[in-house]
Amino acid sequence: MNYDIPTDLIERLIEIRRELHANPELAFEEYETTAKLVQLLTEYNIRILPLPLKTGLVAEIGDENKGPTIAIRADIDALPIQEETGLPYSSKNPNKMHACGHDFHTVGILGTAILLKKFEKDLQGKVQIIFQPAEEIGKGALEIIKTNVLKDTKVMIGMHNKPDLPIGTLGIKSGPLMASADGFTVEVKGKSSHAAVPEAGLDSILTASHIITSLQSIISRSISPLESAVVSVTKFHSGNAWNVIADKAVFSGTVRTFNHEVRQTIKDRLGEISDSVSNAFNSEVKVIWNPGPPPVMNDDKLALIAQGIAHQQNLKVIEPKMTAASEDFSYYLNDIPGLFVFFGTEGNYEWHHPQFDLDERAIPLSVKFFTDFSIALLNELSKNVVTI
Ligand SMILES: [Zn+2]
Ligand SMILES: [Zn+2]
Structure with a gap:
């Protein structure tokens, strides 16, 4: 006009x-x-x-x-x-x-x-x-x-x-x-024991670390190289003493994606990997997904x-x-x-x-x-x- x-x-x-x-x-x-x-x-x-x-x-x-x-x-x-x-x-x-x-x-x-x-x-x-x-x-x-x-x-x-x-x-x-901006928190439950007697406990730090490492395979192995996405773990809390195996580990992070399918795939893989890895270490896990803007x-x-x-x-x-x-x-x-x-x-x-x-x-x-x-x-x- x-x-x-x-x-x-x-x-x-x-x-x-x-x-x-x-x-x-x-x-x-x-x-x-x-x-x-x-x-x-x-x-x-x-x-x-x-x-x-x-x-x-x-x-x-x-x-x-x-x-x-x-x-x-x-x-x-x-x-x-x-x-x-x-x-x-x-x-x-x-x-x-x-x-x-x-x-x-x-x-x-x-x-x-x-x-x-x-x-x-x-x-x-x-x-x-x-x-x-x-x-x-x-x-x-x-x-x-x-x-x-x-x-x-x-x-x-x-x-x-x-x-x-x-x-x-x-x-x-x-x-x-x-991008979408979702958050997630993963809680791993193991069993505490004397640090010098690890066979009596379930090391939640070790289990959580394996989950975190495996999560970094989502982008490279489960998402097409033609797509863009981010999985970042940004917080990790566990343990209280240098000589005690920690019974609980909690970590959080964020997922960013540019389409709904990739977003869903990452959410699914986050759950599957957390479950399977925890299972392998005889530990329990809870995954909390906090959806943000798509x-x-x-x-x-x-x-x-x-x-x-x-x-x-x-x-x-x-x-x-x-x-x-x-x-x-x-x-x-x-x-x-x-x-x-x-x-x-x-x-x-x-x-x-x-x-x-x-x-x-x-x-x-x-x-x-x-x-x-x-x-x-x-x-x-x-x-x-x-x-x-
Ligand atoms: Zn702003
Ligand atoms: Zn703004």
């Missing part, structure tokens, strides 16, 4: 971003951030839905009687990190920092909502604006889903800033983009539409590499086709670094991209040209 974003709106969004940056709040504690968003959305006459959410909110623009419903999601939480950027609007809250750029996502999508509100009467359907809490602990998306607000939502879109991409560059990729799987047709919009706006489109970081945006994609894009923000430091920063020129670019993308999606979906 041919329009300019008003300069005063851009200036205001930058101001809001700096205010959010100076006042970061951790997962499920985003009370002030939510209150600020309520105030701003109300000021722009944007409807906020009455949902049982403690933090975060869902607003809406347009009319579901005129066409399909789509949703745009921004995450709003910060991290338990002490900021070291030295910026004039650095975090005022000790050990809390917007080190993942969710303050940028929040204002980019807020600006999108404000512009879409201006075009509301022409929208061929409804756009839900989701300000989601608690992305950093992988739990906020589930809270939004639980409210059932997405039952008629046809498409879900969202973004993450990307410090290693220049301003004006967009990373759009169909298929897998970000992989982010982007929809092919949505990726094409997004590329078209980006080209119209003279943004440079690249196909980003997959990242083993996870994103709870993936929970939405279990039921709704969607697209998660990377927005170039040209920073010197990666996500979660105490000196993480981003270039605010990305703010108006993101507003224009998501506004046009939303309008294009509503038009495409209501014409039914694209079956998603």
Whole structure:
């Protein structure tokens, strides 16, 4: 669409971003951030839905009687990190920092909502604006889903800033983009004995060590070399004395994958290997699987539409590499086709670094991209040209 974003709106969004940056709040504690968003959305006459959410909110623009419903999601939480950027609007809250750029996502999508509100009467359907809490602990998306607000939502879109991409560059990729992030804990039960009389005990450290070594065969022997996945054991606790065989060993770790089949195979092999090895050592074992967000799987047709919009706006489109970081945006994609894009923000430091920063020129670019993308999606979906 041919329009300019008003300069005063851009200036205001930058101001809001700096205010959010100076006042970061951790997962499920985003009370002030939510209150600020309520105030701003109300000021722009944007409807906020009455949902049982403690933090975060869902607003809406347009009319579901005129066409399909789509949703745009921004995450709003910060991290338990002490900021070291030295910026004039650095975090005022000790050990809390917007080190993942969710303050940028929040204002980019807020600006999108404000512009879409201006075009509301022409929208061929409804756009839900989701300000989601608690992305950093992988739990906020589930809270939004639980409210059932997405039952008629046809498409879900969202973004993450990307410090290693220049301003004006967009990373759009169909298929897998970000990894699943599951955790596991294995408890081995043996039998304690005098260290000098090992035949009277069952050495849980030895059994657990064999399990850990065998787990490292999963990627090399059970997964195709054409797939990517990680199995890392990151914690191991056992024993209390130098001269006693430990009766219990507990270790934990994480599994990262880019597709559902590989994820399931690793989960199965983890159980089988733990059982068989423990069996071989006459020990008992318990495997606890803690599921985290699934992989982010982007929809092919949505990726094409997004590329078209980006080209119209003279943004440079690249196909980003997959990242083993996870994103709870993936929970939405279990039921709704969607697209998660990377927005170039040209920073010197990666996500979660105490000196993480981003270039605010990305703010108006993101507003224009998501506004046009939303309008294009509503038009495409209501014409039914694209079956998603
Ligand atoms: Zn993060
Ligand atoms: Zn993030």
